[in-house]
Amino acid sequence: MSAEKSWPLYEVFIRSKQGLAHQHAGSLHAADPQMALENARDVYTRRGEGLSVWVVPSDAITASSPDDKGVMFDPADSKVYRHPTFYDVPDEVECL
Numbered sequence: 674m675s676a677e678k679s680w681p682l683y684e685v686f687i688r689s690k691q692g693l694a695h696q697h698a699g700s701l702h703a704a705d706p707q708m709a710l711e712n713a714r715d716v717y718t719r720r721g722e723g724l725s726v727w728v729v730p731s732d733a734i735t736a737s738s739p740d741d742k743g744v745m746f747d748p749a750d751s752k753v754y755r756h757p758t759f760y761d762v763p764d765e766v767e768c769l
Contacts, residue, residue: 681730683709685717688725695727703728 686695703709709728
């Protein structure tokens with residue numbers, strides 16, 4: 674049996690030296706979490722760009738579907754206080 678069929682899939686997240694948040698870098702198959710961490714280091718931080726590495730079993734991630742966009746995000750539209758559209762910004766204030 675090939676490694677892809679017998680080893681679980683892990684998602685790899687890297688925190689770069691410039692950033693505060695981990696970013697998804699890719700996926701890999703490994704026999705266990707320690708092997709996944711070592712392989713992620715070898716594959717995704719070859720040039721020393723990583724400060725921290727996370728590996729997460731893919732089957733442990735729960736995600737919304739793009740098809741559920743309306744159900745997930747439309748309720749926020751009814752909360753006008755979340756949108757800065759009900760006041761004027763003075764001309765002296767620079768907007769970024």
